[in-house]
Amino acid sequence: MHTLEAPVGGGYAILVSDFDEDTRYLSLRVPGADGSTTLGYVDSAHPMPHALRWSELDLVARAAAALDPALPHPGPLVAAAADFVIVTADTEIDAAAPPLTAALGSERAVRRWLYRADARERGVVWERTPDGDLVLAGAGVHTRRVPGSTFPFAGWRAALAAAEQTLGGPVALPDPAPSPLRAARRFKLNLTLHVPPREIVAALDAALRERELGSADGSGAMSTAAGVFTAWFVDVLVHDDLEAGRAVVRAVLDRHGQYETEPSLS
Missing domain, CATH: 3.30.70.260 (ACT domain)
Known part of the structure; x- marks a missing residue:
């Protein structure tokens, strides 16, 4: 097994573990914990890959790059964790395409990623719970990120907050140009x-x-x-x-x- 561990600040870390060529896990480690909690996984039987918004992966990858020179952004963390992003809107493709092209090496690789991640025409949406957590709703979504699941909502909120603190606050990015990959x-x-x-x-x-x-x-x-x-x-x-x-x-x-x-x- 090979694990990429990316610290994001405050003792929180994102882990991407490859068990074999067909099995990959995305996990969260919180301060003081002996192990980690699964956010999503990809396998050949019953995958649950839909765990992240692109903006979340971008945030934690930027924080990891600020803390570890071996994890530049866009780079290893984006490439390793891209399969856990679900796309629900054209604007997410606009934002993700340039850094993903840099991390994965080509627009063709990004297009293959999008074929797997795309949920734009399936009615999948992000909804906010009374606790302030973002959860996925819609048909055909394979995720733990639903109410009442084992997804570590409190830990994930804290990890995102720690990443923002690492970067000195929320990251303000310019609106990206529409990507030709919208048509994919x-x-x-x-x-x-x-x-x-x-x-x-x-x-x-x-x-x-x-x-x-x-x-x-x-x-x-x-x-x-x-x-x-x-x-x-x-x-x-x-x-x-x-x-x-x-x-x-x-x-x-x-x-x-x-x-x-x-x-x-x-």
Whole structure:
């Protein structure tokens, strides 16, 4: 396991721990605690990545840079913790795109990040509780940051306050210019096949990746009580151009004789 530990002031620290190539945890350490408390995690089973607003990551990363020369901003902390940011508005993309491009190395990498983080069209919003905590609400959000959860709301408020104190107060940043990445979108198509899907899925994935339009992967199957498979399910992710993605899917299905199979948009 590799852990990046970023102090933000007042004894608070943000930890990003990589257990393996598929598992990453974001945690908070508070003063006097023996361990840390999980804010979010990414794994291959049941991920809960939606933990941060971009402005929060930007704040703690600036504080960490002020305290530790080995953690310049934008740099290691932004790159490591970006997967825990959820995007709910165009203005968040405007603010995040330049520092993320510097931290991740390219606009293409930022675009891939946005495909994962984007919740603009799912009705996901931030709401403030009577205690003053920001929580996530909406369909399709995978988070601990909801009322009644184990998310360390009091500790997180204190960590953000400590970061502001490290920087001498709230950070006033100029309004960023609108980012061309506002136009980025990821669409999910569902396919149901009634023949073994391996060759079709491989062909779909290769065709979409070759055109930089997305990817495809098997997502499950249906069988009878006797264990006979009757249907296979495929998830197709299309980036930006839905109609072009649909055309690629249609062409691959036709080449494999699946003339009546139609993808549905989820």
